Amino acid sequence: MREVRAAAHGGQRAAVPGLLLGVLLLVLVLNFSMPDRGTMRIALSRTAERLKDGSASSGTASSTHQRPGVGILPPGTLPMAFPSKAGYERVLADPKLPEKDADLRLEFEAAPWLLPPRTKALPYAGVHDLHKLAALRSTREGGIRKAVTLLTFNPKFAVMAQNAIYSMVKFGGVRNYIVGTWEQADLEACADLNLPCADVSAYLPEPLDHVSDGVYDTHDYYVITWLSSFIVKDLLKKGYAVHYSDADVVYTIKQAWASYLAFVEEAQADAAFQVELGFSAGNDQAVNTGNYVVLPTPGSIAMFEGWTAGVHEAIAGKANDQQHLEVVHDRTLRRCTGRSGCIKAREEMQANNQTGQLALIHAYHHGYFMYSNDHCELANAGTAPLFDTCDWTILYFHPICTDYDGKRAAFVKQQMWFVDEARCLPRKGSASKVKACEPGLAAAAESVAAACQGSAVEGVRGVSTLAVKQRMKSVANIQKITKAMKMVAASKMRSAQANTENSRGIVQPLVRLLGDLPAATGAKNVVVPVTSDKGLCGGINTVVCKYTRSTVKAVEDGSAGGETPSENMLVVMGEKGRSQLQRDMRESIYATIADTNKVRVTFPEASQIAEELLKTEFDTARIIYNRFVSAISQKPTIATVLSPDALEKTAAEGAPIEQYEIEGPDRAELLMDLAEFQLATTLYNCMLENNCSEQSSRMSAMENSTKNAGEMLGKLTLTYNRTRQASITTELIEIISGATALAG
Structure with missing residues (x-):
């Protein structure tokens, strides 16, 4: 029995140095393969377990040759959780x-x-x-x-x-x-x-x-x-x-x-x-x-x-x-x-x-x-x-x-x-x-x-492999969601694009007939920013709000031409526009219109909104929206619509409509009908254009998010593999060191 134990012990002594040498060579190769780039090492508090063991030193700075703990909040940092x-x-x-x-x-x-x-x-x-x-x-x-x-x-x-x-x-x-x-x-x-x-x-x-x-x-x-x-x-x-x-x-x-x-x-x-x-x-x-x-x-x-x-x-x-x-x-x-x-x-x-x-x-x-x-x-x-x-x-x-x-x-x-x-x-x-x-x-x-x-x-020993695996799972789930959202947005964009292109055939003849006068102004002006109700669609809403602020400022300063207006109002379409503009233009917001895209945008819906706008008795209405150009391009655009009285005034000053002969006592009524119809059709077209732009922007944003999630998943996978290998190497060294100590 003693001979068997001695043989086994001798075999262990013979195997340990060879295995230890191999592991140490592997560690040296890994260390020397990483260049010293002078990257800053972050010093953090020790984990509670090491403090409890008494294995950590009394100082707060980690050894510069070791990777310090990550994510341990400094002592006294809490309870600043919100503040609560x-x-x-x-x-x-x-x-x-x-x-x-x-x-x-x-x-x-x-x-x-x-x-x-x-x-x-x-x-x-x-x-x-x-x-x-x-x-x-x-x-x-x-x-x-x-x-x-x-x-x-x-x-x-x-x-x-x-x-x-x-x-x-x-x-x-x-x-x-x-x-x-x-x-x-x-x-x-x-x-x-x-x-x-x-x-x-x-x-x-x-x-x-x-x-x-x-x-x-x-x-x-x-x-x-x-x-x-x-x-x-x-x-x-x-x-x-x-x-x-x-x-x-x-x-x-x-x-x-x-x-x-x-x-x-x-x-x-x-x-x-x-x-x-x-x-x-x-x-x-x-x-x-x-x-x-x-x-x-x-x-x-x-x-x-x-x-x-x-x-x-x-x-x-x-x-x-x-x-x-x-x-x-x-x-x-x-x-x-x-x-x-x-x-x-x-x-x-x-x-x-x-x-x-x-x-x-x-x-x-x-x-x-x-x-x-x-x-x-x-x-x-x-x-x-x-x-x-x-x-x-x-x-x-x-x-x-x-x-x-x-x-x-x-x-x-x-x-x-x-x-x-x-x-x-x-x-x-x-x-x-x-x-x-x-x-x-x-x-x-x-x-x-x-x-x-x-x-x-x-x-x-490196980052917890369990934490990395959980994060990998979360990122993979997010990638699935963004990929699905991209496909849904692409499907909606195709149908919205067809409706948008059809609506242009209605609004463009009216623009040629009545004109689009961006420099027009009056005593009462209405600005209608058209935004989305939902997010995750890139920066199209931010662009519309930015144009809204600059347009209102230009009109208030009188830089849009004509007399300085006495009153400006905002009629905001979309929850995202409301949440942004109410921060600094709350007093100017007359009304907010939401949930216009829950179902398909229709002309009766646009007509109802036009009726509400006409109740403000505006002189000039400016509708700010994103015009759909292609699946990867949207152009912020301002459409100007005049009230019936303002249209009569511009017609008398040589507007395009004066090229046509309008006779009889119904001229004023005809111009009123045209102005109201132009407002409804322009709103209809702007809502469709912005809806199509929203879907195309969301498609691009989700595509980028899916790509970023894939890249992050690749990095996490690499981190997981490296951490797992480092943990195995560390454990092997500890086992071999312990065996060597026992053998010695």
């Missing part, structure tokens, strides 16, 4: 309650603008001096004694700033932010939102001319872009570590400060900046100054001194702070990517006695560059690939290469737009009338958090 609906209703019912209930105020830390304007019980209420506010708001982060986060505020970007702050506090765990303003009116608006606002006008490098209003490529624009650099320089001199963030940034469920500090410390760097472009541009490239962390070291202070020294020449030459940093980077900083490259750069700086004279910047390629090397494509909502916000390498999303609307569209596509713009309204008691937004997509925000929580890593 119950808490919000309590505030609405009793606006004085936040002054007395500290726990209730804490619940609104991610959205303080939902509290009554200028809530006095907030610890920073009424404090607008930068240094006093920094002393009040600073927190200890890791080994840093004083740390603050800085944002700048402009009421024009108030909605986007609220989206950034909401995500930064709720998901990024940031509690030490300060909001800088440089105009007195902006400071008042910021204070109305209950934000910790500092007056930083003294840090403007040059006086503003207030002529251009900060428009791109003007003097004021370049002055404002330099403001943050001077504020950060002063805070560094006061001993603060500073995290600067633009307002067009959205944070994911990772600890912002812990992640940045872990990334800085692993390279013994003075600061961490994101590179401007993707991986394909190489390492030696510009850094982005829209989001960074800098420590209060002599090298950092020297860098900001040298950076800001040439501000006046830069502004005169139309260079912003980021562009000028590239001009002076050789004498202000040393840039490196990757841990080994940064350590080598630090050693060279020490050998050349440059420590304290230059700042060592650890530049990182953000995780979303994994999804596309084209930085402009990432900000294009039409072409950008969806990326996983639970991805451990993605700390935040900062779209560049686009304007405000483009950034908003990019956030919406990535499910990172957490404000409900339909409920962005000035709060009662707000002197500035700045819009305070309720967090929207609450269910989506919580589902993102839940999904990431489900992907939490235990130890370093």
Whole structure:
């Protein structure tokens, strides 16, 4: 018996080294096959199981050689779940309650603008001096004694700033932010939102001319872009570590400060900046100054001194702070990517006695560059690939290469737009009338958090395969739904296209007879935007609402020609148009017509709507709709219809109808009948055109959604396979290591 055991034990000893060697070779091959691209690693809290085991260290930053846990909310982040609906209703019912209930105020830390304007019980209420506010708001982060986060505020970007702050506090765990303003009116608006606002006008490098209003490529624009650099320089001199963030940034469920500090410390760097472009541009490239962390070291202070020294020449030459940093980077900083490259750069700086004279910047390629090397494509909502916000390498999303609307569209596509713009309204008691937004997509925000929580890593074994499988199943189900919706929309579009083309044969002769006068106006004008009742049809409703706003403004300004009107009314067709236009044009809406497409659009239905319009006794009616061009193209169009009296007036001025002889006492009655018939037929045609455009746009949107779901499913499948293989490899190593230990 002893001999059998010895033989078995000896065989195990002989087999273990060979198997262990094979596994280790496999791990080495996998490790060396992945290039060191300097991707930022995100530091997160340990899972509860590891803390319970006592196997985790006491620090919050994960080892830079291990993949940290994903989706664990920072301690103290909850209970900011909405803020809760119950808490919000309590505030609405009793606006004085936040002054007395500290726990209730804490619940609104991610959205303080939902509290009554200028809530006095907030610890920073009424404090607008930068240094006093920094002393009040600073927190200890890791080994840093004083740390603050800085944002700048402009009421024009108030909605986007609220989206950034909401995500930064709720998901990024940031509690030490300060909001800088440089105009007195902006400071008042910021204070109305209950934000910790500092007056930083003294840090403007040059006086503003207030002529251009900060428009791109003007003097004021370049002055404002330099403001943050001077504020950060002063805070560094006061001993603060500073995290600067633009307002067009959205944070994911990772600890912002812990992640940045872990990334800085692993390279013994003075600061961490994101590179401007993707991986394909190489390492030696510009850094982005829209989001960074800098420590209060002599090298950092020297860098900001040298950076800001040439501000006046830069502004005169139309260079912003980021562009000028590239001009002076050789004498202000040393840039490196990757841990080994940064350590080598630090050693060279020490050998050349440059420590304290230059700042060592650890530049990182953000995780979303994994999804596309084209930085402009990432900000294009039409072409950008969806990326996983639970991805451990993605700390935040900062779209560049686009304007405000483009950034908003990019956030919406990535499910990172957490404000409900339909409920962005000035709060009662707000002197500035700045819009305070309720967090929207609450269910989506919580589902993102839940999904990431489900992907939490235990130890370093990777994402839970069960969570990935569940997500794969969800994406596959969504793909089936979008594919079915595409087929239904294609079927409806074919029948709608035939009806639309037939209706054109009715309305076009009337246009030739009576004319279409877009410049016509009168004392009473009606604008009829035609939109859909259902969504998931691309941007056709947004386009109609945009044209509606510009048309009303043009008519009110008298730029449409003729006399300035005394009254304008909106008759909105479709629920989607109503929900968008009531935000800022509620007072102008006369009536709303819905459910016109539940059944087939008919001429009697259009005639009934025309009768309701005639009751307004309008002079000019403008119908705004999407004209169907092809299955992939819809053209926003404005059709103008005159009242009988206005038609009589234009006929007398030489309208096309004057080419025909109309005799007898029934001329006025005939013109009235023609005007009413033209209104009904035009409405009928516009409703059909918009319905056909809606179906074609929905077909395209669902086709794109189906394609995106397929791509996401492919990525999830790859993640699942890699995770499963990594888990098996880890378990094999643990088994072999245990067997080796027993054998030894």
